Amino acid sequence: MSHATRSINFTQSYNAESFEEEIVFTITKEDFQKYFENALQEITKRLKIPGFRKGKAPKSFILSRYYLDVFDRAVEIAVKTYVSRIDNFDPKPISPFIIKNVKQSDNENNGDIEVMVAYLPMPSVILGDVDKLVVDRPDIRKASEEEVDNELRNVWYVYAKKLDGNVKKEDFSREKIDKEFLENTGITKDNPEIKSYDDLRNLIEQYINETYKTNYELEYEKAIVSELIRACTYVKLEGLVNYEVEQRIEDYISRLRNLGVNVQNHLQGSDIDIGSLRAAWWKEIEESMKLELLLQEYVRQHRVEVSNEDIETELNTMDNNLKKRYNFDNGRLRSIAVYRLTNRKAYELLINSIKSRS
Helix, strand or coil, rough: CCCEEEEEEEEEEEECCCEEEEEEEEECHHHHHHHHHHHHHHHHHHCCCCCCCCCCHHHHHHHHHHHHHCCCCCHHHHHHHHHHHCCCCCCCCCCEEEEEEEEEECCCCCCCEEEEEEEECCCEECCCCCCCCCCCCCCCCCCCCHHHHHHHHHHHHHHHHHHHHCCCCHCCCCHHHHHHHHHHHHHHHHHCCCCCHHHHHHHHHHHHHHHHHHHHHHHHHHCCCCCCCCCCCCCCHHHHHHHHHHHHHHHHHHHHHHHCCCCHHHHHHHCCCCCHHHHHHHHHHHHHHHHHHHHHHHHHHHHHCHHHHHHHHHHHHCCCCHHHHHHCHHHHHHHHHHHHHHHHHHHHHHHHHHHHHH
16 A cells, blocks of 8 residues: 655555565665765764774775665664654554665665565454344253262262271262261261251252352353454454564573473473464463453443542552552553553443343
């Protein structure tokens, strides 16, 4: 795609292999000559060359020894200047610009210069009909007779073994859970409502069903999140995911080496490889980023706000290591607090509204 801004003509495209936005523009030979002179002066001033006072070596001598350094620095200055003239990047960059390619238009080393720079783009999300989303509730699992029997046998075995160290699970029978057993093992003392076999069985069944209900709510919430993510369209997210995955791999390898562990031997001994780690982490990080983007877009569109009181509470509960990382900068920490709180509020609003419709 071609663009023109503040007298700069450039083309921009997305590289799906490197996940980068690539911008190509031409530095005229007249402009480049000025940047070249600036670079030459800059390098000359800082060089200490035997036989010359610092910064006083002849231009011809500098160019004979350091031409490529001067040229590269001139390109850097030119790129910084040209990029600064681009008013609005779409999408916005979230990484420094990298010079990918430099090409002169003739063989005399004095023509126009075509430069390609690249950057990691800020991903975006297009919200689907999240306010109308319905996620059917699955049936809540109930404890089976067999599950209750097995758990009852386990409970009996744990307590019976305290009375007789030689007891085996196979010795279990309903008749062995009587009033005397419940009193001698302290079950009735700890749980006064348990006075018989049926009482104990009912309590175990209730416990299993409560566990299933808790797991059900967690699984249902996960299903809602999956449907929310699926309902949205994500644009140019791969680059940020790839960056975070590679960072995690680097950190993982670095920690192993700091512990004196041979990385290759460790991976072989653990029956894992970098490829499988990358795949697993990609899925995890991608889902997390999709949810985060979704929530922030929801916050923006629905103008989700939080109170100053909530912000102060969040600041007071922040980890000290995080505060140190940002040099206790209250402005930045407050922004983090607002980001966290609005995301949480958006999450609760979305989850609860879907539950109410389903």
